[in-house]
Amino acid sequence: MAVNKVEPKVVSAEPQRTEANATAVNYKSINPFSKETPKPAPKKAVSSPLFANIEDAYGVNPPKAKAPAPSLGGLFNGNKALKQPTVEVGKVAQLHADVFENPIKKKEKLTFGKILGNLVPKKSPIGAIPNEADLTAAIEAAYQNPKFREIVDMIEAQGIS
């Protein structure tokens, strides 16, 4: 039986290395501690006359600057930017009072429950109706009164629950 042998293809890595070196950023050349401001990139040549006076056009009618995005604090304190607390060395920073305010609670939303809660008094004497133990004690005390006892005994004598 004939077997087709596949010859291994030798691929040179040299051209790929050359390409990578050409596009690589020379990180060693970037000094993070350098005070020099990076130079702006050289202007590209304008390929079309349509874009030739683009900067002049912007000069007449510059694009509107976008409003700055709300600070992160706005999420928690009703769009009021949080103030950065000033801290002296060796002292504990005081957080701004707004940090603790819940904007959802601050809004006076009228709900059905709140309206009902306003109508129904909180300390109703109906709620003060005694529990079984207190009531039993009171009835037993009242039972010492002869007239009370007479009526209660008369009702019980009916034998009806």
Add this chain to the structure above:
Amino acid sequence: MIINYKNLETIKKGHISDTVVFAVALANELGCSEAEKKDLETAAAFHDIGKVLIPSTYLNKNGALTPEERKIVNHHAYLGYEIMKALGYSVSVAVAVRDHHNPYSTSKIAQILRMADIYSAMTEQRPYKTAKSHEEAMSVLKNCHFSQELLAAGERILKLKRAEITAKAKKGLFAA
């Protein structure tokens, strides 16, 4: 001694809150003092407390009571009076509880409570009776030995819608 605690649950239902609201609204209309309103409010909330000693069979009877049964049920007012005293409430509150069915009581708050109680009982739906209209209820009240002043206040206040009466009562409710 048989204490029907189930009756305690029953008396907490709608009739009591209606009676409290009607009574305090009437007291406001009549210009009662804060102390009177507070006593009235407590008496209205507790006026049926004596029913814990009345057999449930009578209280839940599906139909009119016989005179004998009515006599037993009516004892709840006096029983409530003694219970209120034993619970430590003031004499004026206890007297209002005792006299809330007595047309000849000299207690002003007892008379207001009586009107609120009768009106509430007549205008609410019960398994054995239909609710009376305001006009029907007022015509009954006119024959219940109320003073002209109280009847006039009742005419002005009780014809209002329930929410309006509540709003009027709220001014005087639970005064400190």
